[in-house]
Amino acid sequence: MPLLKNEMKEFQKEWNTHRIRFDAKSNCPAGCPDDNYFLPELNNTQNYGFKVNYEDYNYVYQTYCNSHNLEEYLSTSRQNELKKIVENILNIYGETNINITNARKIYYTLRTYLH
Numbered sequence: 001m002p003l004l005k006n007e008m009k010e011f012q013k014e015w016n017t018h019r020i021r022f023d024a025k026s027n028c029p030a031g032c033p034d035d036n037y038f039l040p041e042l043n044n045t046q047n048y049g050f051k052v053n054y055e056d057y058n059y060v061y062q063t064y065c066n067s068h069n070l071e072e073y074l075s076t077s078r079q080n081e082l083k084k085i086v087e088n089i090l091n092i093y094g095e096t097n098i099n100i101t102n103a104r105k106i107y108y109t110l111r112t113y114l115h
Helices: 002-017 033-038 054-065 076-092 103-114
Strands: none
Touching (some): 002 103, 076 103
8 A cells, every 4th residue: 555655646746747838729827737726826727626515525434435445446366366466466577475575576567467
């Protein structure tokens, strides 16, 4: 999970700091998304934020996000399939276990395979 969380943070940073070019055919503001969010006046835009309905938020959280139990999301057959794929990746690299030194390489290979 730490690798996945780190990758998501890197993606978020890359996306929110890239510059969007002006497009006359678009209603979206140009500039960096972070700048547009935190300082909308920089690009002559406005704050498009809105208040979250906490009842809706709590419903979504309780329904979809409250369980950290992986078995609810992956069937046993899917877990076994993924385990075999990881074992094959380990064999390709001549490894027997995933450890701190090879975890990133194994993860990136698995991610590429699953795409």
